[in-house]
Amino acid sequence: MSTQEPFSIEQFYKLLSQNKLMAGKCLKCGKSHLPPRPLCDNCYGTQFGWVQILNEGKLLTYTVIHIAPTQFQGLTPYTIGILQLADGLQLPGVIQDVPIEQLKIGMTLKVDFSTCGTSQNWPQWPRYCLKPYEELCSV
Ligand SMILES: [Zn+2]
Numbered sequence: 137m138s139t140q141e142p143f144s145i146e147q148f149y150k151l152l153s154q155n156k157l158m159a160g161k162c163l164k165c166g167k168s169h170l171p172p173r174p175l176c177d178n179c180y181g182t183q184f185g186w187v188q189i190l191n192e193g194k195l196l197t198y199t200v201i202h203i204a205p206t207q208f209q210g211l212t213p214y215t216i217g218i219l220q221l222a223d224g225l226q227l228p229g230v231i232q233d234v235p236i237e238q239l240k241i242g243m244t245l246k247v248d249f250s251t252c253g254t255s256q257n258w259p260q261w262p263r264y265c266l267k268p269y270e271e272l273c274s275v
Contacts, residue, residue: 143172143184152264155249157191159225160184170225191247192269193219198231198239217266219245229266244269 141147143160148171151158160172164181170189175182198217201208208214215231217239227247231239248267 141186143169143174145171148172149263151186152249157189157221157227157247157264158186159189159223161187168223168225170221170227187223189225190222191249192244193221193227193247195231195239195241195243195245195266196220196226197241200236215239217245219247219266229264231266233267 148158157170158172159168159170161168161184162176162179162181163183163185165176165179167176167178168187168189169176169184172184172186176184196218198215200213200215202213204212204214213236215234215236216228217231219227219229221227229247231245232248234243234245245266246269247264249264
């Protein structure tokens, strides 16, 4: 990939649409940023390289959303979790295919790039969701 690609959220989403979870790694201090940003918040460096991040991690925390913004109302209740990825990175996302009573802090989830059960435009989340790493027994 060209290193000329901008280190922006738009580019991050574009890469996600190609099934690639990519972070911007600061060439000066080595800190990775997810999503990538044009300015390192650690050393104020502006030179970055793209690194691909393994699309699985451990669930750090989650929140069940009962009252959602208008465009998400058809989805409630839904769950938003934060995944701890490699390289100290964290990624928030909507958790799918895990019954709320089976959610556990520390469980392994993967970042799934397929479409996520809604045709709505996601104003904040790109088209990925967090799904169980292994198939859960059907409930
Ligand atoms: Zn830096």
